[in-house]
Amino acid sequence: MAAYQQTVKLANKSIILNTIREQEPISRAALAQTLGLTKATVSSLVEELINEQYCYQTGLGKSSGGRRPLMLQFNEKAGYSLSCDIGVNYILTVLTDLRGSVIHEISRSFDTNDFTRTVMEIKVMLDECLVKAENAPFGLVGIGFGVPGLVDKNGTILTTPNLDWTQSNVKEIFEDQYGVPVVVTNEANAGAYGEKTFGSARHTSSFVYVSAGIGIGAGIVLDDRLVMGAGGLSGEIGHTTIKDEGRSCRCGSKGCWEMYASEMALLRSFPENGHDLENLLSKAETDAAVRNALEEIGYYLGVGLTNIIHTFNPEKIVIGNRLAKAERFIAEAMYASVKERTLPQLYNQTDISFSRSYYYAAPYGLTAFNIETFLQKQFLPPATAGSTPS
Numbered sequence: 001m002a003a004y005q006q007t008v009k010l011a012n013k014s015i016i017l018n019t020i021r022e023q024e025p026i027s028r029a030a031l032a033q034t035l036g037l038t039k040a041t042v043s044s045l046v047e048e049l050i051n052e053q054y055c056y057q058t059g060l061g062k063s064s065g066g067r068r069p070l071m072l073q074f075n076e077k078a079g080y081s082l083s084c085d086i087g088v089n090y091i092l093t094v095l096t097d098l099r100g101s102v103i104h105e106i107s108r109s110f111d112t113n114d115f116t117r118t119v120m121e122i123k124v125m126l127d128e129c130l131v132k133a134e135n136a137p138f139g140l141v142g143i144g145f146g147v148p149g150l151v152d153k154n155g156t157i158l159t160t161p162n163l164d165w166t167q168s169n170v171k172e173i174f175e176d177q178y179g180v181p182v183v184v185t186n187e188a189n190a191g192a193y194g195e196k197t198f199g200s201a202r203h204t205s206s207f208v209y210v211s212a213g214i215g216i217g218a219g220i221v222l223d224d225r226l227v228m229g230a231g232g233l234s235g236e237i238g239h240t241t242i243k244d245e246g247r248s249c250r251c252g253s254k255g256c257w258e259m260y261a262s263e264m265a266l267l268r269s270f271p272e273n274g275h276d277l278e279n280l281l282s283k284a285e286t287d288a289a290v291r292n293a294l295e296e297i298g299y300y301l302g303v304g305l306t307n308i309i310h311t312f313n314p315e316k317i318v319i320g321n322r323l324a325k326a327e328r329f330i331a332e333a334m335y336a337s338v339k340e341r342t343l344p345q346l347y348n349q350t351d352i353s354f355s356r357s358y359y360y361a362a363p364y365g366l367t368a369f370n371i372e373t374f375l376q377k378q379f380l381p382p383a384t385a386g387s388t389p390s
């Protein structure tokens, strides 16, 4: 087969498979109609996809007059994906199938300041997850890492402002160890992509995911695309200034948003608490000082959200990461603060909510990156260098 025809065929297979993933269960006739391909082309490519175990035939669908059609579904058991959300004070590893359903997860409180110890701990956790994986034709398709730091477009970690890492070659270490593609990205971008793919922003084309943990980062999706910026570093919104001569930040600047509205800002007010957010939240029920501190966090969260609304005019802002746990103590002050300072025209167009799946937002996004990277690679045309079109 000519290289050109081969390329077209692979592209069509890839489009068919992606349409099955998005619209399953779907019949061959519906695929042909949706994609503008002939029924014969669809049938022969679907046959290949079934033989290669990317999809399978399921029960009968509704008839539109004639025989009830056989429906097709994506084979979520064709492989599995690992993702690892590295926080400043925790590690979360998640094993999922190719539809993003969680097979196994491990969450540990862990001081990730020491790079070598952190890498060792992650390997232990990933291996514990892998024990739970069942046999699958493609096995492990990739590992994704979300890190609290600046990560460029190639997955190189440039700096981790809240961690004292002196080396950061996560991609190389884990590619060597596991022999699969490794995706490394900023945890807020991963979270945004998770909300976009599997979460509450699935049907929203312009939204901002605000990851409020020890620091604050944002993943920005405009017109259905994750905005990465010139070097892949967009979304460092925790370091925008909200007080010009304010508290000194680890980034070297003063008055950064995350010095007032993050988990760190809250915990620093209660040093005797042992830096335990859950403990502090349970104290808030009875302790007015804790409640007041939480309300202040809500107020400053609203100040920064106002800047986001005026800059991007998003349909939706989703607040995720650990501070989402504090919703019932911070929400009222936050909404009031936003309403007070946002132009009404913009205010009315923006829905602000707390992530329901905040815990999984980053792993979900990483899972989506892994699966997409894998499927793209599977349908790449063979190298055609040196060949001439015939």
Ligand SMILES: [Zn+2]
Residues within 6 Å of the ligand: 238, 239, 249, 250, 251, 252, 253, 256
């Ligand atoms: Zn800063």
